[in-house]
Amino acid sequence: MSPARPRVQDGHLVFEVPALPNGILQGDCLDIMPTLPAASVDLVLTDPPYICGYRDRAGRTVANDNRADWVAPAFHEVARLMKPGSLCISFYGWTATDTFFGAWRAAGLRPVAHLVFCKTHASRSGLFRGMHENAFVLAKGHPSMPAEALSDVRGWTYTGNKLHPTQKPVEELVPLIRTYCPAGGVVFDPFAGSGSTLVAAKSVGCRYLGIELDATHAATAEKRLC
Known part of the structure; x- marks a missing residue:
């Protein structure tokens, strides 16, 4: 990935950020994100491991869900990749709220x-019976107000987790992207799983880039995007 290129506009030095490719990159986001150009992403919509040792009824687990050392460096890079005035919508595990909040604050992201x-x-x-998912909306700088704000209480469509043990529904991600990503902008997901965020972004005409550690899930995401 080539670096941002400087040029002069109206007497000021500005940087042209290379366009990110559409697709899914397989590997560790801590290794891949530093190779991507800063301020190149219009919206981050991601579902990182909840740090809760999750295991579903079939015995499937999520990589790195039993440790937290990746959280701070990952969101430091996420913040670097975000354009000023953009948003990061991140699902999170409520039992690790302190860990996530500390990482977001340290990265300069504002809830x-x-x-x-x-x-x-x-x-x-x-x-209690667990019947909801949570996500924080985090800003880098001061985002513009949408034409019509969405409700912060959202619906949920059960996917059956057929493609991934914590598969998120495309139907619920589409309105978030349509409302909070500029038309044709770049949607980024560093914890892409089976690619629901990327599929949602593609469906509304946005560009998209995901990173997924697990090779099988990355292959699933690639197939869904074909």
Whole structure:
């Protein structure tokens, strides 16, 4: 990936950021993100591991879900890649809220909204039945207001987790991208899983780039994007 190229515009030095390719990159986002140009992403929409040791009914797990040392360096790079005035919408595990919040603050990202996605089924049961997902909306700088703001209480379509143990529904991601990414902008997901964010971005005519550590999930995402 070539670096940003400087040029003079109206007497000021500005940088032309190389266009990111559409697609999915297989590998560790901590290795790949530093190779991407700064200020090249219009919206980050991502579902990182929740740091909760998740295991589904079939015994499937999520890579790096049992450790937290990746969180701060990953979101440091995410913030570097975001354009000024852009948003990062990140799902997170509520049991690791302190870890995620500390990483976001350290990266210079400012919480501007909190989303709750209401499920019609319980994904777990204990003292309470777990029937929602959470996501924080984080700003780099001061984002522009949308023409029509979405509700921060959202619906949820159950995917059956057929392609990934924590597969997110494309139907619920599309409105977020359509509302908070400029037309034709770049949507980035450094924890792409089976590629739901990328599929949603493609469906509304945005450019997209994802990174996925697991080779099998990366291959699934690539097939969905064909």
